[in-house]
Amino acid sequence: MQHIARRRLVAPLVAFLAIGVGVVVAPPAAEAAVTGTIKVSGTLNVRAGATTSSKAVGKLRNGARISIACQVIGQSVKGNVRRTTAWNRLTNGRYVSHAYVVSAAVPPCPVAGTIKVSGSVNVRVSSTTVARTVGALGNKAKVSIVCQIPGQYVRGDVRATAAWDRLTNGRYVSHAYVLSGAIPRCTTPAPKVTSPPVAPPAPAMTNAEFIAASVAGAQRGWREHQVPASVTIAQAILESGWGRSKLSANDRNYFGIKCFNNDPGRYAIGCRSYQTQECDKAGKCFTTSATFRVYASMADSYRDHGYFLRSNSRYAASFAYNRNPNKFIDMVWKAGYATDPAYYTKITGIMKTYNLYQYDIWR
Secondary structure (H helix, E strand, C coil), X not given: XXXXXXXXXXXXXXXXXXXXXXXXXXXXXXXXXXXXXXXXXXXXXXXXXXXCCCCEEEEEECCCEEEEEEEEEEEEEECCCCEEEEEEEECCCCEEEHHHEEECCCCECCEEEEECCCCEEEEECCCCCCCCEEEEEXXXXXXXXXXXXXXXXXXXXXXXXXXXXXXXXXXXXEHHHEEECCCCECCCCCCCCCCCCCXXXXXXXXXXXXXHHHHHHHHHHHHHHCCCHHHHHHHHHHHHCCCCCHHHXXXXXXXXXXXXXXXXXXXXXXXXEEEEEEECCCCCEEEEEEEEEECCCHHHHHHHHHHHHHHCHHHHHHXXXXXXXXXXXXXXXXXXXXXXXXXXXXXXXXXXXXXXXHHCCCC
């Protein structure tokens, strides 16, 4: 099967419970204070911030009891208990270095963050792009971060990193898209996410059965993304070999759409790796691996194909001809969709041979 390269899709805007694009993620209700005991030779300064250069606003003697609200990262201090960058925010808003404090575990203080992204960034249930998407945040959205955990490496608008931020609602966003101060490490792991289960192979179909099964998804792709149904069906026939390719039979992926940065996008349910043959410009071919999207149904694969074409700027000019299927696919092909010099001829031949134009519902 010919796997045609795809660009990464722009992350979709999705409704997310109380989180929306540009909406602040509210911190949780305050937790019970932790009691601590000062251990110091002499006295310990209480400060207005988490550094020794911050204004001293009081003193505490050895054995003094304190009420701790939460903990932040600040200046490294070597004290009578430990060396640490942790500072305790007291319930009165002041700070003391944890280097001088004996206490039970102290929860981290939420860190304010700001999203920086072109489009939107997905919020997920764990620290990987394979994890289920539960919302999205737009550029400049405010987030409240509890702690940070290692996860999948992501290249974003701020940085390339494997760090993921756990929000105060327990959800996760890649730190590749977040501007913030120092964030403490999480002490508990992110929920484990498994790859999507292997579905039973799709039953083999005759050519007529394959076309009939394709119509609903292709016509929905037209209604949602204005890609002609005749073009979608013809491309699925050519690129999946009438649904007999491994990708289409096992994963309902009829167009070879990849998971860029392991992102399943709007319509897929996950990603799966396959060994593929790739060739460079010099014609030298080699074996490598690539991650492809997994769909729950044929229709979802067709809808994703429509979304890919509609959301990719290189194909924008094609949509001036979306009621002229032959011209539409000609423009898509010339924009770089496929490198096969006979691709246009093959697609239009399939449309004509099987009279796929009859499924274009604007007619």
